[in-house]
Amino acid sequence: xEQNNRKAWLYLLPAIAFLGVFMVYPLFDVLxxxxxxxxxxxxxxxxxxxxYNYAHVLRDPYFLQAVKNTFILVIITVPLSTGLALLxxxxxxxxxxxxxxxxxxxxxxxxxxxxxxxxxxxxLFKKTAYSDGMINLLIKAFGGEAVDFIDGPYWAKMLVMxxxxxxxxxxxxxxxxxxxxxxxxQDYYKAxxxxxxxxxxxxxxxxxPMISPMIFYLVITGFIGAFKAYSDEVAIFGTDLNVAxxxxxxxxxxxxxxxxxxxxxxxxxxxxLILFVxxxxxxxxxxxxxxxxx
Numbered sequence: 001x002e003q004n005n006r007k008a009w010l011y012l013l014p015a016i017a018f019l020g021v022f023m024v025y026p027l028f029d030v031l032x033x034x035x036x037x038x039x040x041x042x043x044x045x046x047x048x049x050x051x052y053n054y055a056h057v058l059r060d061p062y063f064l065q066a067v068k069n070t071f072i073l074v075i076i077t078v079p080l081s082t083g084l085a086l087l088x089x090x091x092x093x094x095x096x097x098x099x100x101x102x103x104x105x106x107x108x109x110x111x112x113x114x115x116x117x118x119x120x121x122x123x124l125f126k127k128t129a130y131s132d133g134m135i136n137l138l139i140k141a142f143g144g145e146a147v148d149f150i151d152g153p154y155w156a157k158m159l160v161m162x163x164x165x166x167x168x169x170x171x172x173x174x175x176x177x178x179x180x181x182x183x184x185x186q187d188y189y190k191a192x193x194x195x196x197x198x199x200x201x202x203x204x205x206x207x208x209p210m211i212s213p214m215i216f217y218l219v220i221t222g223f224i225g226a227f228k229a230y231s232d233e234v235a236i237f238g239t240d241l242n243v244a245x246x247x248x249x250x251x252x253x254x255x256x257x258x259x260x261x262x263x264x265x266x267x268x269x270x271x272x273l274i275l276f277v278x279x280x281x282x283x284x285x286x287x288x289x290x291x292x293x294x
Contacts, residue, residue, distance in 0.1 A: 033269035053270035062242050063271060066252040070227060072158060077165040078222040085173035093181040103178060110171035118235020121164045125149035157246055164232055169225065173218050180214040216290035220283055227279050230254065249275045
């Protein structure tokens with residue numbers, strides 16, 4: 001038995017070494033950087049150790065704007081995309097002919113490059129000197145006024161960002177929920193129909209409880225993914241997200257390292273750890289809720 005344990009640890013050694021070098025050490029390094037005050041990357045020197053970096057980040061208006069944008073994105077897109085994915089999955093599950101074809105159509109956005117999808121959204125919504133964009137043409141057709149969704153008011157830009165995020169993440173959720181619905185034992189449905197149970201009661205008493213683990217999984221991963229959003233915003237609003245007022249927490253971390261405000265790894269590390277605490281807290285709360293619900 002002891003010899004088998006040694007072999008098991010020997011087999012795990014490459015993976016442990018890989019995780020240690022590329023995950024554990026960087027995390028420790030980020031923690032150290034976050035407490036080194038006024039760290040100079042060129043000379044590798046700092047003035048002291050303390051909470052100054054965290055205080056600076058939490059007072060930075062760009063960071064506060066990024067937190068606001070990220071939370072709005074999370075609060076709107078995660079429930080909306082999960083709910084829509086569930087409705088579409090229920091519809092696909094009830095369709096017998098061409099079910100595979102419809103599933104492929106809904107899954108196509110997931111395998112498409114997000115930057116390419118972002119450019120398409122920008123073209124659809126962007127108002128230029130030569131064209132108001134297809135969306136504005138539709139708004140005008142119904143008697144409304146054209147809106148500059150890319151360079152205009154904050155609510156318009158956030159609307160585009162939310163629509164884009166829902167569009168990008170929903171295919172994966174449809175795939176997972178469709179598979180979950182297909183795995184539900186059909187005997188439960190047959191027994192319910194024999195008893196004359198209504199469709200709504202079948203959904204709330206059989207379907208929803210049976211697929212609830214997958215729903216909670218999608219909600220938790222959706223929260224984590226939405227908090228890490230950055231490339232989606234770049235695809236639509238360009239690289240200078242602070243000017244557009246559409247930066248996210250991950251975008252702020254990148255800017256502190258490589259952007260126009262670059263060269264401040266201590267501020268970037270502090271912001272990254274604040275993001276970690278936020279995501280970790282929300283994930284724990286979701287896990288506690290999911291355990292109670294299931």
